[in-house]
Amino acid sequence: MSQQKALLLEKAKGAFVVSTVPISKPGPGQISIKVIAAALNPVDWKIQAWDFFMKKYPAILGTDIAGDVEEIGEGVEGFSKGDKVFCQGFFVNEMAGFQQYTSIPADIVGKIPSNIDYAQAATIPLGFSTAAIGLLRAQPEGGGLNPTFDPKVNFSGEPAIVVGGSTSVGQYAIQLLHLLGYSTIIAYASARHTDYLKSIGATHVIDRGEIPIGRLAEAAKKVANAPIKIAYNAVGDNDSLAACIAAIVEGGQVADVNPQAKNEDSGNGKRVFAIFGSSHHPPHRDFAGIQWKTLPNLVAEGKIVPNRVEKVPNGLAGIDEGLQKLKANKVSGVKLVAFPQETALSLVHWVPTPGLHRPVSFVSLGHQRTAIPTL
Ligand SMILES: NC(=O)c1ccc[n+]([C@@H]2O[C@H](COP(=O)([O-])OP(=O)(O)OC[C@H]3O[C@@H](n4cnc5c(N)ncnc54)[C@H](OP(=O)(O)O)[C@@H]3O)[C@@H](O)[C@H]2O)c1
Incomplete structure (x- = not known):
C-alpha cells in the first residue's frame, strides 16, 4: 500500500480538503505510524487563520498522534511493528497527525501503556x-x-x-x-x-x-x-x-x-x-528524549492521566468542524480527538496539489463541494 488519505490545508489561509496522497517512508532513526487517533489543538486553527510555521502548501497539520508502529527506519531499536505508540507531530507534512500514516523520530515516541486507549493517548503529547x-x-x-x-x-x-x-x-x-x-x-x-x-x-x-x-x-x-x-x-x-x-x-x-x-x-x-512546546525542537531534544522514556511509566502508574476525550466523527473530514468549535471557544475541559482510519470516500474529485506528489483522488468537505479546482 502506497497511498493514504490526508487532510490538506490547500494554501495559506485556505480550506481544508481530504485528499489521497502518498505515504512517506520512515527515514533513518524514524518509525512510521498508522495513525489511529489524532487530537485537535488551537494551533491547528491558528495556522489556518494566520499562516505561520508551515513552509509549504498544501500542508498537513496535526500535532497529537496515537497509533500502531507500521514500519521501522534504519538504526531504530526498541520498537516492533504493531507496538501501540503516542507522540507529537511536527509542522512538516511527513510528520503531521491529520493523515493515516506519519513518520516520527523514534527517540521522541512513547509506548502507550495498557491502562489507556488510543484516543486518551492522543490527548497527551502536545x-x-x-x-x-x-x-x-x-x-x-x-x-x-x-x-x-x-x-x-x-x-x-x-x-x-x-x-x-x-x-x-x-x-x-x-x-x-x-x-x-x-x-x-x-x-x-x-x-x-x-x-x-x-x-x-x-x-x-x-x-x-x-x-x-x-x-x-x-x-x-x-x-x-x-x-x-x-x-x-x-x-x-x-x-x-x-x-x-x-x-x-x-x-x-x-x-x-x-x-x-x-x-x-x-x-x-x-x-x-x-514556551515552545515541541519535542521536535532541536534545543529541547535531549529533554524530550528523557520525557518520552519517563512519560509512559507515569501514565501506567496513574500519576499522569489523559484529558477527557470528546470524539470527532467522520474521520479526517470531521476535523474542520472540530477546529471551528475550538476557535469559537466552544470546547471546555475536554480534548477533541479524530480517527483518521475512519475517513470515508464520499466524493472523488481531481485537483492539482503542487508540492505533494500527484494525488489519485480527492474528497471535498460538505460545505466546499462546489469549489473544485481543475488543472
Ligand atoms: N507555546 C506553545 O508551544 C503552546 C503549546 C500548546 C498550546 N499552546 C496555547 O496554549 C493555550 C491553551 O491550549 P489548550 O489546547 O490547552 O487549550 P484548550 O484546552 O482548547 O482550552 C480550552 C479551555 O480554555 C479555558 N479558558 C479560556 N479562556 C480562559 C481564561 N481567560 N481563563 C481561564 N481559562 C480560560 C476554558 O475554560 P473554561 O471552560 O473553564 O471557562 C476551556 O476549558 C492556547 O492558546 C494554545 O494555542 C501553546
Missing part, C-alpha cells in the same frame, strides 16, 4: 510536552524545576498557580506540579471544573466566573499564604500574564504559552519566558 518544557526543562527555555524528571525532587510547602487550569495544557501543568510535591496548587478555571481539577492535583480552584482576572493575583496570594515562585499561564493573553506577574514574588517566574510573552516591566525581578 499538552504534556508544553507543560513539562515550561515547568521542568532547564532555564532559559523552561522553569528548570526538574530537567531530569528525578522522582526525588520535591517542592513540599510551596505554592504554585496555573491560570487556565481547565485547558489541556493547564491540566498537565497541574499534574506535574502535584508530582513535584507542591503543597498548594491553585487553578484559575470555571467552577464547573472544580471537582475534576481537584481530582488531578489542584488544591484550590478560583472560579473565573466569580473572580475577574484583574483580582486573581490578590485572591491567589490569599490562598497561597506563602510566596508564589512559579506561575504557569496556559491562557496566554495580556490580562492573564499581568495576573501571573502580579501573583508571583520577586525572583519568581512565569511560564507562558504565548510565544510573544515577555515581562514589560523587566526591572521588577520577575522572570517571564515563552
Whole structure:
C-alpha cells in the first residue's frame, strides 16, 4: 500500500480538503505510524487563520498522534511493528497527525501503556510536552524545576498557580506540579471544573466566573499564604500574564504559552519566558528524549492521566468542524480527538496539489463541494 488519505490545508489561509496522497517512508532513526487517533489543538486553527510555521502548501497539520508502529527506519531499536505508540507531530507534512500514516523520530515516541486507549493517548503529547518544557526543562527555555524528571525532587510547602487550569495544557501543568510535591496548587478555571481539577492535583480552584482576572493575583496570594515562585499561564493573553506577574514574588517566574510573552516591566525581578512546546525542537531534544522514556511509566502508574476525550466523527473530514468549535471557544475541559482510519470516500474529485506528489483522488468537505479546482 502506497497511498493514504490526508487532510490538506490547500494554501495559506485556505480550506481544508481530504485528499489521497502518498505515504512517506520512515527515514533513518524514524518509525512510521498508522495513525489511529489524532487530537485537535488551537494551533491547528491558528495556522489556518494566520499562516505561520508551515513552509509549504498544501500542508498537513496535526500535532497529537496515537497509533500502531507500521514500519521501522534504519538504526531504530526498541520498537516492533504493531507496538501501540503516542507522540507529537511536527509542522512538516511527513510528520503531521491529520493523515493515516506519519513518520516520527523514534527517540521522541512513547509506548502507550495498557491502562489507556488510543484516543486518551492522543490527548497527551502536545499538552504534556508544553507543560513539562515550561515547568521542568532547564532555564532559559523552561522553569528548570526538574530537567531530569528525578522522582526525588520535591517542592513540599510551596505554592504554585496555573491560570487556565481547565485547558489541556493547564491540566498537565497541574499534574506535574502535584508530582513535584507542591503543597498548594491553585487553578484559575470555571467552577464547573472544580471537582475534576481537584481530582488531578489542584488544591484550590478560583472560579473565573466569580473572580475577574484583574483580582486573581490578590485572591491567589490569599490562598497561597506563602510566596508564589512559579506561575504557569496556559491562557496566554495580556490580562492573564499581568495576573501571573502580579501573583508571583520577586525572583519568581512565569511560564507562558504565548510565544510573544515577555515581562514589560523587566526591572521588577520577575522572570517571564515563552514556551515552545515541541519535542521536535532541536534545543529541547535531549529533554524530550528523557520525557518520552519517563512519560509512559507515569501514565501506567496513574500519576499522569489523559484529558477527557470528546470524539470527532467522520474521520479526517470531521476535523474542520472540530477546529471551528475550538476557535469559537466552544470546547471546555475536554480534548477533541479524530480517527483518521475512519475517513470515508464520499466524493472523488481531481485537483492539482503542487508540492505533494500527484494525488489519485480527492474528497471535498460538505460545505466546499462546489469549489473544485481543475488543472
Ligand atoms: N507555546 C506553545 O508551544 C503552546 C503549546 C500548546 C498550546 N499552546 C496555547 O496554549 C493555550 C491553551 O491550549 P489548550 O489546547 O490547552 O487549550 P484548550 O484546552 O482548547 O482550552 C480550552 C479551555 O480554555 C479555558 N479558558 C479560556 N479562556 C480562559 C481564561 N481567560 N481563563 C481561564 N481559562 C480560560 C476554558 O475554560 P473554561 O471552560 O473553564 O471557562 C476551556 O476549558 C492556547 O492558546 C494554545 O494555542 C501553546
